[in-house]
Structure formats: C-alpha cells, structure tokens
Amino acid sequence: MTDTTTPTSTDETPVDPVARVLERAAAHSGVRVFGAAQALQNEAAFSRTDTDGEQWDREERAALRRVPGLSTELEDVSEVEYRQLRLENVVIVGVHPQGEQEDAENSLRELAALAETAGAVVLDAVLQRRPHPDPATYLGRGKAQELRDLVAALGADTVIADTELAPSQRRALEDVVKVKVIDRTTVILDIFSQHAKSREGKAQVELAQLEYLLPRLRGWGDSMSRQAGGQVGAGGAGMGSRGPGETKIELDRRRIRTKMALLRRQIRDFAPARDAKRAERKRNTIPSVAIAGYTNAGKSSLLNRLTSAGVLVENALFATLDATVRRAEAADGRVYTLTDTVGFVRNLPHQLVEAFRSTLEEVGDADVIVHVVDAAHPDPAAQLQTVRDVIGDVGARDITEIVVFNKADLVDDDTRMVLRGLEPRALFASSRTGEGIAELRAAIEAALPLPAVEVRALVPYDRGDLVSAAHESGHIVSQTHEAAGTALHAHVSERLAAELAPFAV
Incomplete structure (x- = not known):
C-alpha cells in the first residue's frame, strides 16, 4: 500500500512534489526509483532578475490559481471574481518496451511536470514494461486492475496516460479504474488554454482542442437522437417524413466542423497584419532573430536579459504561447529584432503544430535562430533533437543556428564537458547571472546578414537623414567628414541604395 502522507523537509527547502512522486513509485511492482525530476526547475534555483521587469501579467495568470484543500463551491456570490479551483489529484501511467526504460522515465517526469503546470497534484506513478501497449486498455489487464486499486486507495480523481490514447482505449480504461482517464495531449491542450492571452493565441488553442475532440465524441443511444417521424396529431410531420434524421452526435460533429471552419478563417484573417509587419522589416532590411527551444528552457528570460523586454517569466511549462517581438541594436548601430516563440516538447500533438503554424512561421522566416537548451535537464540531447525536428517541419533547417546552453550556473564543469561533446560550437549562458550574455550578443551580431547593396557616396550635410x-x-564600413559632405562606404538595402544613388562616387 502506498503511503499517502505528504513528507515534510527537515530544513526550509521545499520538497519537490514531482521528485517525491517518482520516488514513491518504487513501492509498486513494475516501477523503479527515479532520480530527481528536472522537467520543472527547482524553485530554490529559480529567480527573476531586474531585466524581467514588473511582470504584471503574473497577477492575471494567478487570479484563478488552483490551490490544495479548497472547496469548489462558492460561499458568497460576491466571491465569484476571486474563485480559486481545487487541485485535481492524479495518478500518471506509462508503458515502455525492453531497453527504453530511461527514456520512459524522462517522459514520465515531464508528464508529471505538465500535470503540475496544468494545476494537479500528482499522487503516484505506474510504469509498465511490455512490448506494446495493450490495444484495449493501454496497460495490461492485470496492471489495469492494480491501477484501479491504487486509485481507490489514494482517492485520485484522474488517471493520465503518457501517450495519445485511442478513444476506445480511454473508454475501456475508464470502465476498469472507475475515474476519468485523459492522455498527454489533453494535458498539453489544457495548459495552452490556460495560458493563451492574445486573440490569435486563443483561436489557435480552440482550433487544436476541437480537432482533438472531434473523433472522440461519444453518443448515448436512441435517447439522444433527433429523428423525424411520428403521428401528425402527436406533433410529428406525418407521412413521407419518417427517416433516419440527424442524431445528437451528428449534430455535435456538424457544429464542431462549422466552428473549426470559422476559427481557421479567423486565424487566416490575422495573417495579413503579421505579414505586413514582416514585409516592412524585410523592406527596410531589418534582420530577424528567433529564439527557439524546448519548453521551460529559459527563452523568455534570455530575451529579457538581451533586450530588457519585461515579458512574462514563470517556472512552468508553456508559460509563453504568443510570439513577442522586441527591437535590439548591434554594437555597430544596426537594428534587428528578437522574437520569443512558443516552446516545444517531445511528442508535441500534431494538432498544436498545425494550429500554431502561424506562430512557428516566425522561426521559418528568421535570419538567425538562437536555439536555447536547458543545460540542467537530464536529457539535453533529446531536447536538441525534438526542437530540430520541429524546426525542420517549418522549413528552417538551412537557417543559421546558434546553440545556447542556458542555466549554465546550475551545472558543474564535468557536465559542461559532456554538453560540449553534444555541440562543440555551443555557447554557455545564464539569464539569471548574466554569464555568457556578452558572448551570445556578439555571436548574434556576427551572424546577422549584411544588406544586399554596397554603396560609396558623398552625402551632403543637409541630407543627414540618409x-x-x-x-x-x-x-x-567607413565614414569620414569632408568639406562637401559625409563620405560613406556601407552595405544598405536596395531601397536606401536608390536614394543614395544621386550622391554616388
């Protein structure tokens, strides 16, 4: 029987709930002791700096924060604006074949961190080794019965599977364990729905949710049907009208497809404004740098450190969903843009890749990609591969890539040597301490493309605007002041070259 009491720390350091769960999982057959979970950074090591700004958005995000031990019932109608939701108690489960236990453990750690971010308390974990997931109940029949007993003993509300379950698997497992069963994709979609803030972000999340829901609708038999027919006097349409009609589930599917078509049109309508801004930057030859990487690798913190942008920073998975573009200036005076993008995760649902394609276009259209990797993560090689797979999906493999191992202050010299073996040309940086930021800025500026046209001109002093x-x-390249004007040797855009043409020498 699993100990359900909450362990307390002997010192003031808070107990990592994810690590606690994975350690307690050793009490069950088929589950091995896991190391400390690293999917979420330890709060003792997480801190914001002066470059992060006031972080006003954090108050809004925390307004409906889930809390333990709180009733979901309102005591007074005036409290409705301050309502907080009770934390959901969950058990996480996974299946892995022979020889892939380490990868399965890392995936289960990440699922536990996803559940924590979504607002749940992870009570326990079950990991089963078998060649293939059971086509009926995902877990084997015996392990499913064991899971039912575990859920009953812990008083869990939900079971989360570390994969995307087929509709039949979810229903069959629910019939065995007698509580709600969801999968990894559902948790990620829930986090996205909580964190989406802009109109486009909300539309993209809703579209992904509907695409996931459509094949998973359930009907409840004839009682939910909408069939025509019956006697004229009983309210029916009489002869000639008796037919199969439209069942409730068909009606729901039609409404979902209609809503999806509307959302796709809305997302397309956002594109012209974004394309116009991007075209204006290209017309003025303003280079763009996209910050891409795994979720919670520290992309937003790095953007704040480079530009003092003040974008929201949170120790949570998928804290950033909306692309943020900020202006930066190189040492030679050139202006370029830095874009913070949505993070990636292993087994990212294809619905989200499709729905967020407009956001991922910022990566595909960039001149330079700053690929941020969490140096303190237990499996940085998997992070690198996952992000590069998505970068390839959006057609950005040929773009200049600068790999940065962030959170370098949390790793020792031996770990740095291992990471250097993964990426010999990578940079090490810490957005918290400022280590390596100057080197990263210099690498970005060196990678920026030069404007297309080389000009030599003697510009009159009354045309200082040029x-x-x-x-x-x-x-x-060079600039000198002469009697007739400013002698200029520079690389500029075609538009500016045309304006400088009358003064060419």
Missing part, C-alpha cells in the same frame, strides 16, 4: 538611415538599417 546617413542616419544607413546607420540604423545598414552596415557602415
């Missing part, structure tokens, strides 16, 4: 534009959007 010299200023060359400094802002071009690359100055």
Whole structure:
C-alpha cells in the first residue's frame, strides 16, 4: 500500500512534489526509483532578475490559481471574481518496451511536470514494461486492475496516460479504474488554454482542442437522437417524413466542423497584419532573430536579459504561447529584432503544430535562430533533437543556428564537458547571472546578414537623414567628414541604395 502522507523537509527547502512522486513509485511492482525530476526547475534555483521587469501579467495568470484543500463551491456570490479551483489529484501511467526504460522515465517526469503546470497534484506513478501497449486498455489487464486499486486507495480523481490514447482505449480504461482517464495531449491542450492571452493565441488553442475532440465524441443511444417521424396529431410531420434524421452526435460533429471552419478563417484573417509587419522589416532590411527551444528552457528570460523586454517569466511549462517581438541594436548601430516563440516538447500533438503554424512561421522566416537548451535537464540531447525536428517541419533547417546552453550556473564543469561533446560550437549562458550574455550578443551580431547593396557616396550635410538611415538599417564600413559632405562606404538595402544613388562616387 502506498503511503499517502505528504513528507515534510527537515530544513526550509521545499520538497519537490514531482521528485517525491517518482520516488514513491518504487513501492509498486513494475516501477523503479527515479532520480530527481528536472522537467520543472527547482524553485530554490529559480529567480527573476531586474531585466524581467514588473511582470504584471503574473497577477492575471494567478487570479484563478488552483490551490490544495479548497472547496469548489462558492460561499458568497460576491466571491465569484476571486474563485480559486481545487487541485485535481492524479495518478500518471506509462508503458515502455525492453531497453527504453530511461527514456520512459524522462517522459514520465515531464508528464508529471505538465500535470503540475496544468494545476494537479500528482499522487503516484505506474510504469509498465511490455512490448506494446495493450490495444484495449493501454496497460495490461492485470496492471489495469492494480491501477484501479491504487486509485481507490489514494482517492485520485484522474488517471493520465503518457501517450495519445485511442478513444476506445480511454473508454475501456475508464470502465476498469472507475475515474476519468485523459492522455498527454489533453494535458498539453489544457495548459495552452490556460495560458493563451492574445486573440490569435486563443483561436489557435480552440482550433487544436476541437480537432482533438472531434473523433472522440461519444453518443448515448436512441435517447439522444433527433429523428423525424411520428403521428401528425402527436406533433410529428406525418407521412413521407419518417427517416433516419440527424442524431445528437451528428449534430455535435456538424457544429464542431462549422466552428473549426470559422476559427481557421479567423486565424487566416490575422495573417495579413503579421505579414505586413514582416514585409516592412524585410523592406527596410531589418534582420530577424528567433529564439527557439524546448519548453521551460529559459527563452523568455534570455530575451529579457538581451533586450530588457519585461515579458512574462514563470517556472512552468508553456508559460509563453504568443510570439513577442522586441527591437535590439548591434554594437555597430544596426537594428534587428528578437522574437520569443512558443516552446516545444517531445511528442508535441500534431494538432498544436498545425494550429500554431502561424506562430512557428516566425522561426521559418528568421535570419538567425538562437536555439536555447536547458543545460540542467537530464536529457539535453533529446531536447536538441525534438526542437530540430520541429524546426525542420517549418522549413528552417538551412537557417543559421546558434546553440545556447542556458542555466549554465546550475551545472558543474564535468557536465559542461559532456554538453560540449553534444555541440562543440555551443555557447554557455545564464539569464539569471548574466554569464555568457556578452558572448551570445556578439555571436548574434556576427551572424546577422549584411544588406544586399554596397554603396560609396558623398552625402551632403543637409541630407543627414540618409546617413542616419544607413546607420540604423545598414552596415557602415567607413565614414569620414569632408568639406562637401559625409563620405560613406556601407552595405544598405536596395531601397536606401536608390536614394543614395544621386550622391554616388
């Protein structure tokens, strides 16, 4: 029997709930002791810096934070604006074949962190070794019965499977364990729905949710049907009208498809404004740098450290969903943009990849990709491969990539040597301490593409606006002041080259 009491720490350091769960999982057959979970950074090591700004968005996000031991019933109608939701108690389960136990453990750690981010308390974990998941109940029949007893003993509300379950598997497992069963995709979609803030982000999340829901609708027999027929006097349409009609589940499917079509049109309608901004940047030859990487690798913290953008920073998976573009200036005066993008995760649901394709376009259209990796993660190689797979999906394999191992202050020299073996040319940085930020900024500036046209011009002093534009959007090779004007040798855009043409020398 699993000990359901909450262990307390002897010092003031908080107990990591994910690590606690995975350690307690050793009490069950088929489950081995896991190491400390690293999917979420330890709160003792997580801190915000002056570059993160005031973080006003955190208050709004925490307004409906789930809390333990709180009733979901309102005591007074005036409390409705301050309602908090009770934490859901969950048990997580996974299946892995022979020889893939370490990878399965890392995946289960990540699932536990996803559940914590979604607002749940992970009570226990079950990991079964078998060649293939059971086509009926995902777990084998005996392990499913054992899971039912575990759920009853712990008083869990929900079981979360570390895969995308088929509708029949979910229903069959629910029939055995007698509580709600969801899968990894459902948890990720729930986190996205909590964190989406912009109109486009909310539309993308809703579209992904509906695409996931459509094949999983359940009907409840004839009582839910909408069939025509019956006697005229009893309210029916009489002869000639008796037919199969439209059942309730068919009606729901039609409504979902209609809503999905509407959402796709809305997302397409957002594209012209985004494309216009991107075209204006290209017309002015403003290079773009996309910050991509695994979720919770520290992309937003790095953007704040590079630009003092003040975007939201949180020790949670998928804290950032909406692309944030900020202006930056190179040492030679050139202007470029830095874009914070949505994080990736292993087995990212294809519905989300499709729905967020417009956001991922920022990566595909960038001139440079800063690929951020969590140096303290137990499996950085898997992070690298996962992100590169998604980068390939959006057609960005040929774009210049700068790999940065973030959170370098949390790793020792031996770990750095291992990481250097993974990526010999990678940089090490810490958005918390500022280590390596100057080197990263210099690497970004060196990778920025030069404007297309090389010009030599003697610009009159009354056309200082052209010299200023060359400094802002071009690359100055040399500049001297002469009696007739400013002698300029620079790489500039075709548009600015045309304006400088009358003064060419």
